[in-house]
Amino acid sequence: xxxPPLSANSTILGIESSxxxxxxALLINGKIAxxxxxxxDVHRKYGGVVPELASRxxxxxxxxxxxxxxxxxxxxxxxxDAIAVTxxxxxxxxxxVGVNTAKGLSLALKKPLIGVxxxxxxxxxxxxxxxxxxxxxxxxxxxxxxxxxxxxxxxIYSLVGQTIDDAVGEAFDKGSKIMGMGYPGGPxxxxxxETGNDQFQKFxxxxxxxxxxxxxxxxxxLLYFLQKSQQRDPEFLATHRADVCASYQKALIDMLxxxxxKALKEFPAASIGLMGGVSANRLLRSEFATLGQTHQxxxxxxxFEYCTDNAAMIAQAGLYLGQQAQYMSMGALPYTxx
Amino acid sequence: MLLVxxxxxxxxxxxxxxxxxxxxxQRMAEHEKSHAECLPVFxxxxxxxxxxxxxxxxxxxxxxxxxxxTGLRIGxxxxxxxxxGLQIPLIAVPGLQALGxxxxxxxPKKERCFAMIDARRDEVYxxxxxxxxxxxxxxxxxxxxxxxxxxxDLDVFMGNxxxxxVALLHAEGVACExxxxxxxxxxxxxxxxxxxxxxxxxxxxxxxxxxxxxxISKKFSL
Numbered sequence: 001x002x003x004p005p006l007s008a009n010s011t012i013l014g015i016e017s018s019x020x021x022x023x024x025a026l027l028i029n030g031k032i033a034x035x036x037x038x039x040x041d042v043h044r045k046y047g048g049v050v051p052e053l054a055s056r057x058x059x060x061x062x063x064x065x066x067x068x069x070x071x072x073x074x075x076x077x078x079x080x081d082a083i084a085v086t087x088x089x090x091x092x093x094x095x096x097v098g099v100n101t102a103k104g105l106s107l108a109l110k111k112p113l114i115g116v117x118x119x120x121x122x123x124x125x126x127x128x129x130x131x132x133x134x135x136x137x138x139x140x141x142x143x144x145x146x147x148x149x150x151x152x153x154x155x156i157y158s159l160v161g162q163t164i165d166d167a168v169g170e171a172f173d174k175g176s177k178i179m180g181m182g183y184p185g186g187p188x189x190x191x192x193x194e195t196g197n198d199q200f201q202k203f204x205x206x207x208x209x210x211x212x213x214x215x216x217x218x219x220x221x222l223l224y225f226l227q228k229s230q231q232r233d234p235e236f237l238a239t240h241r242a243d244v245c246a247s248y249q250k251a252l253i254d255m256l257x258x259x260x261x262k263a264l265k266e267f268p269a270a271s272i273g274l275m276g277g278v279s280a281n282r283l284l285r286s287e288f289a290t291l292g293q294t295h296q297x298x299x300x301x302x303x304f305e306y307c308t309d310n311a312a313m314i315a316q317a318g319l320y321l322g323q324q325a326q327y328m329s330m331g332a333l334p335y336t337x338x
Numbered sequence: 339m340l341l342v343x344x345x346x347x348x349x350x351x352x353x354x355x356x357x358x359x360x361x362x363x364q365r366m367a368e369h370e371k372s373h374a375e376c377l378p379v380f381x382x383x384x385x386x387x388x389x390x391x392x393x394x395x396x397x398x399x400x401x402x403x404x405x406x407x408t409g410l411r412i413g414x415x416x417x418x419x420x421x422x423g424l425q426i427p428l429i430a431v432p433g434l435q436a437l438g439x440x441x442x443x444x445x446p447k448k449e450r451c452f453a454m455i456d457a458r459r460d461e462v463y464x465x466x467x468x469x470x471x472x473x474x475x476x477x478x479x480x481x482x483x484x485x486x487x488x489x490x491d492l493d494v495f496m497g498n499x500x501x502x503x504v505a506l507l508h509a510e511g512v513a514c515e516x517x518x519x520x521x522x523x524x525x526x527x528x529x530x531x532x533x534x535x536x537x538x539x540x541x542x543x544x545x546x547x548x549x550x551x552x553x554i555s556k557k558f559s560l
Contacts, residue, residue: 050552055411056543062415063422063540077423096374096408097415103378104419107385330378 003112006322010081013066013105014315017098018090018118019144020054022061024069025311026080027319032128034072035305035312038065047183048173055093062101069311080111084318087115087328088335089144095334103330114318115328118309119338122275123151124317125306133298137269139260139288142276143169143184145338146213146256148263151273154320160267161211161259168252169278171215175248178223179237189245190281196246201225203251211259211266215252222248253284257291264295273300280307339388341398341420342527343377344520345413346405346433347455347498350377351520354384356393359528361521363387373412381416395424397536399527401518402430403545404463404476405455410544418539427536429527432545434476434497436526437517438467441496443525445513449492455518456499460506463547478547481506488512 006012009029016023016037023037038061043049070077085102088095099115106113122140126132138149138157146168148161166174169186176185181192203221206214226244229236237244260272272295274288285301292299306313321327339362340355350373353364365380367373388395400417403410421428437453450468457463460481466474479485481503488509495503500514530536 046552050550052407052550053552055407056546056550059411059414060541060543063418066422067540093408093411096411100374100378100412100415101419104381104416104421105423106419107378107381108420108423330382331375333374 003325003327005325006082006319008319008323010319010322011075011079012315012318012322013069013080013083014311014313014318015062015066015083015085015098015102016118016309016311016314017058017062017094018086018088019094019309020049020057021309022058022065023309023311024066025315026069026073026075027312027315028073028075032312032315033074034069035310036065036069036072037310044183047177049091051091051093054091055097058094058097062097077105078109080109082112082114082318082322084114084116084314084322086118086121086314087332088118089338090118090334090336092334092336095336099334107330112322113328114321114326115332116314116317116321117338119145119147120155120157121313121317123149123157123273124154124320125275125302125310125313126273126300127154128306128312128316129303130300132273132300133271135267135269136271136273136300137260137263137267138273138275139256140276141168141256141274141278141284143167143173145276146215148211148259150267160263161213163213163215164208165214165216166219168213168215168256171219171252172278174219175222178219178226179241179244186278186281189249190283192242192245193249193283194242196242196244198246198250200240200243201247203248205251205255205258211263213255213259215255218248218251218255249281249283253281253287256284257287260288260291269297271298271300275302275307277308280304339393339395340527340531341381341384341395342520342523343398343400343413343417344518344523345373345377345409346401346403347409347518349519350409350413352377352380352384353520353524354387355524355528359524361524364521366519373409377412377416381420395426397427397429397531399429399431399523399531401433401436401523403433404547405433407546410546414542414544418542421539427534428539428542429530429535430537430542431523431527431530432476433518433523434463434465435467435473436523437496438465438473439526440517440522441494441515442467442469444515445494448494448513450489450494452486452493452495452503454495454497454499454503456497456502460502462499462503476547483508
């Protein structure tokens, strides 16, 4: 028997486990009633996410996180109408935990299951707080993805540009690692940048045609610049860390915004949106907002809690799919790539 | 009814056991490594069967490991979702012990069972179950010629590493039984169900046996 479409006031349990955050959220009557995330500190010492450790941590976090979300929302598991879960892209071992827990719950409760594309969910994070005007040009920036997406309506998206190598989040992480700083690199570099001179060093932009990005060159450029500078003065990085961070961060953000400006000339956007983990970067948020003001179009940027991986955005994206009765079968598999 | 799940090795399977201990429903995948697509569908069919026979699912038992990390993860996640949704208890069955118990019950003339799960190359996860000495600890063992003295009259190999073990130990002629399958877990699962030996639905983790060792990359550093 096929399940009917969901109504707009349905109660949806969202589950996210695509990388190293285990998250559960409840969307009740169009509002996020709970959004609980357990992060995994275990990866910090390795300078990046270790997939096997992430999978094991998801396994021990997932039920307590769901229970905490239910308690926060003040409902029981039997009051939900559907379960939305990240189906991909992401790390396979991590996705397996979320998807199969969701399948088990769906079978137990006899409630429909919705498989959500994680990247589409980052766009849906905007719908939690904004009545978005379409068409919208989206800049999706995270540890694993850097994309320009043309959004004509909720769920109707086309890719217009993307990175041809590293994601911008990786560029932050690797830059931080080169400078002997912690993981994740974005917050570390942003912190040091606050007191630095962003004109201290010019890093080259990549020469990509079209609207694609490339971040592998700037990372190598940073490494060579520091190696040379340290040879001249072993105290160079200790003395100029803030300046190097500020210059590197500014160069990465300029590379992002240059493509957005170029895309705005080609696409008649009624609004622009910024989303993904790197959208928590304060300088990027501010410069992106300025860009919207310059073009006199609305700019949408999620609150910090909806920038990084979270289940609220999964529940929100799940609502749109559920309203069209686009459900996931029990035999459907998670996927690692979009 | 008790649902018994096996997902620790190549071929996933499940069965339903009624209160009298009889297996009333069973499913086994036709293809190896098809856990993610087969097990949820099999569970759906098992729940439909329970509904048609006006029964109730009272507990879920699963092979806790050791075995394939991915397989264990799929089985554990499904079992947790089911148990949390239905508010029923979860039973963790030590897989190798269950295989040993099943083999010695099934072959009354055998004295000792080598329950083994393939752990790649020449390694196995092994537990030896003998009638007079009981169980050895579960360990990861690289099999070398002469590691164990095999008595082809009294020993039985059980699991999914039999061909490899026979070749490496030069134990041609020893009795071999393939597994693990859900039906082989039933005896120990029932004992635990009747003794109400449950594990935490929230915090249970599979028995991986090995601690995961990750290296720290030196790439991208000054």
